[in-house]
Amino acid sequence: MTASRDDAATPAAGRSTAGDAALRVTGLRHRFGDRLAVDGVEFLVAGGEIVGLVGRNGAGKTTTMRAVMGILHPQEGEITWRGHPVGFDDRLRFGYMPEERGLYPQMKVLPQLVYFARLCGLDRATAERRAAELLGRLDLAARAQDQTIALSHGNQQRVQLAVAMVHDPDLLVLDEPFAGLDPSVVDDLSTILRGEAEDGHAVLFSSHQLDLIERLCDRIVVLEDGRLLAAGTLDELRAHLPRRLRVKVDAPAGWEQGLTGVRAEDGDGEGVVLDLDSDVDAQAVLAAAQAAGPIEQFGYERGHLVDVYRELVRR
Amino acid sequence: MSGSTPTVWVVARREIDERLRSRYIRIMTAISVVLVVAVIVAPSLFHKPAKPAPIGLVGTSTQALAPALQRAASAAGVKVRLVDVSGTAVARADVRQKRLDVALIVSGDQATAQVREDIDPTLRAVLQAVVSGAHLQAALAANGLPPSAAARALTPAPLAVTALNPAPPDQTAHALAAIVAGILLYMSILLYGQAVAQGVAQEKTSRTAEVLLAVVRPSRLLAGKVLGIGIVGFTQIGLTVVAGLIANAVVQRAQIPSTTWVLLPSILLWFLLGFALYAFACAAAGALVARQEELGFVTMPISLFLVATFLLTYVAVGTPNAWWLTVVSFVPPMAPVLMPVRIALTHVPAWQIALSAALTLGAAVLVAGIAARIYSVALVRGGAKLSWGQALRLSRS
Numbered sequence: 001m002t003a004s005r006d007d008a009a010t011p012a013a014g015r016s017t018a019g020d021a022a023l024r025v026t027g028l029r030h031r032f033g034d035r036l037a038v039d040g041v042e043f044l045v046a047g048g049e050i051v052g053l054v055g056r057n058g059a060g061k062t063t064t065m066r067a068v069m070g071i072l073h074p075q076e077g078e079i080t081w082r083g084h085p086v087g088f089d090d091r092l093r094f095g096y097m098p099e100e101r102g103l104y105p106q107m108k109v110l111p112q113l114v115y116f117a118r119l120c121g122l123d124r125a126t127a128e129r130r131a132a133e134l135l136g137r138l139d140l141a142a143r144a145q146d147q148t149i150a151l152s153h154g155n156q157q158r159v160q161l162a163v164a165m166v167h168d169p170d171l172l173v174l175d176e177p178f179a180g181l182d183p184s185v186v187d188d189l190s191t192i193l194r195g196e197a198e199d200g201h202a203v204l205f206s207s208h209q210l211d212l213i214e215r216l217c218d219r220i221v222v223l224e225d226g227r228l229l230a231a232g233t234l235d236e237l238r239a240h241l242p243r244r245l246r247v248k249v250d251a252p253a254g255w256e257q258g259l260t261g262v263r264a265e266d267g268d269g270e271g272v273v274l275d276l277d278s279d280v281d282a283q284a285v286l287a288a289a290q291a292a293g294p295i296e297q298f299g300y301e302r303g304h305l306v307d308v309y310r311e312l313v314r315r
Numbered sequence: 316m317s318g319s320t321p322t323v324w325v326v327a328r329r330e331i332d333e334r335l336r337s338r339y340i341r342i343m344t345a346i347s348v349v350l351v352v353a354v355i356v357a358p359s360l361f362h363k364p365a366k367p368a369p370i371g372l373v374g375t376s377t378q379a380l381a382p383a384l385q386r387a388a389s390a391a392g393v394k395v396r397l398v399d400v401s402g403t404a405v406a407r408a409d410v411r412q413k414r415l416d417v418a419l420i421v422s423g424d425q426a427t428a429q430v431r432e433d434i435d436p437t438l439r440a441v442l443q444a445v446v447s448g449a450h451l452q453a454a455l456a457a458n459g460l461p462p463s464a465a466a467r468a469l470t471p472a473p474l475a476v477t478a479l480n481p482a483p484p485d486q487t488a489h490a491l492a493a494i495v496a497g498i499l500l501y502m503s504i505l506l507y508g509q510a511v512a513q514g515v516a517q518e519k520t521s522r523t524a525e526v527l528l529a530v531v532r533p534s535r536l537l538a539g540k541v542l543g544i545g546i547v548g549f550t551q552i553g554l555t556v557v558a559g560l561i562a563n564a565v566v567q568r569a570q571i572p573s574t575t576w577v578l579l580p581s582i583l584l585w586f587l588l589g590f591a592l593y594a595f596a597c598a599a600a601g602a603l604v605a606r607q608e609e610l611g612f613v614t615m616p617i618s619l620f621l622v623a624t625f626l627l628t629y630v631a632v633g634t635p636n637a638w639w640l641t642v643v644s645f646v647p648p649m650a651p652v653l654m655p656v657r658i659a660l661t662h663v664p665a666w667q668i669a670l671s672a673a674l675t676l677g678a679a680v681l682v683a684g685i686a687a688r689i690y691s692v693a694l695v696r697g698g699a700k701l702s703w704g705q706a707l708r709l710s711r712s
Contacts, residue, residue, distance in 0.1 A: 091530060102523040102526040
């Protein structure tokens, strides 16, 4: 980790970790009136991989996803699927969960799933079988003949996910799939998404919940004001953080104050947390600590996505 | 499409299934069937052919008047059945018990008509004329005129009546048929047009459109919706027309306008044309709204136009051959209501029907093209309600 700063994940390094790119977004640019909603966004999603889109409201996540789904035609940029520009028939193999949910409120749950499956080209028998199977997996079997509007928010969300998955798509595009759900539903849906990826499907999803993205995603794409801030695995993204040491020395506080290029941060818990400038040798810090007293703890802190995100947005 | 079922049909099937579940549609169908059957059957219930009035002729001198009475009655268009009665008491009892309407007693100069409450004025005039005639004939005979000459003098040639401006025999029935055809078409087109607008608005406001348009081309989604709702509407109006044809066959002898056989099938044709024209416009309207509540406002111009067209039906029945009615029956948005109204009211040349149908179909294709473009741009557009002008500009860019 110490030497990783210089070849840090840059926007261009949206490398796939799991095989060839299935979905590739390049140079996406779209303007609504005088507002640039996305400006040069690019990333890729491989089969068997979960990629998370991170960014605050208006960062361009939804615009990007709608462009992938063909609901919005971007003014510039290219979106390819397995090497060719995404066409209409490719999208029949995509599953989509929009940010603002879209279900027929009056329709019963099972017929609703069957309908969407048939629109994607499944015959009636297959559609019915897949829909029933999926309702079982999502703990909704008992609600199959209920009107969708009669379901709780969490259950409607499950139905929406079921609509996205009912035709066994190769790519799932999920816009804020976890918004407003209680933790147990989040866990259930997370397990299902992991399962999809393990089956070789590509998953692209957006969320405000950075801890969830961190836990679930193989790679992360960070957007801000329509621009790509960073993309890569969490480890690659951590390279954007200053090196951070946690040191506990049996010595009076302030032993580190003489070191140049080292800043003490508000530590929580044991010892002190030190951010190191890029030219500081960690060995010098170790030596200073040893000189101060017996070392009880000395090691790099592994930053969380939330730290990376704050750091990226701060710049 | 990898499946064998075309997307348009998958979409249409859902519309049909969802609508058949609605009780509203079933009630509407029942109402329109009952309305049409009632209009066809009712005249035959109210226009019972008049039964001949039973008239008792009391005594031989009265009975001698039977031939003259029969002649006079048929000349006056009054149906009578003459019954010989032996005595006054029997005749009175028969009148009381409604076996007779009138008991006529003529003896010498005296003539009495016994009735229950009152006597039909025409029948009274007929009886009076016959009695007066007999009296006059007796007086002439008493003064030496031979009975045959007296009889000839008292049997005038029947009055010949020539109508300068004869009314068609069943004008009221024609007017009623025209109004019912107008109501049926106006209501069906409005109802099913609104159903299209509502369906589109619901998909837009519930964001279902967002999920749909990821996998369905807008033109196919629109076509499927219009097709599905159109099939439901056509079935409803078809049931109504079939019920009407059956009722027509059953009461054929009654006063059914001769045009009914042509009118009922042409209602089906004009529903198809009218629905096609209005449904696409309604779909575009539905795509403009941001909230379901705005739908009434957006579709108002369409509804008002249709209502105004329908109201012209009431003017039309008074002036079935007016030049303006002929003109508006060729104007596409009005033709689907007013051409069938004309067909009900008067003889419309086949070429006029064909031309008007072709114009309406052409207009429907034109409107469908514009509506599909508005629909495509407006359906997944966020933000406030679009005006028709904004939508047209967007659809061109």
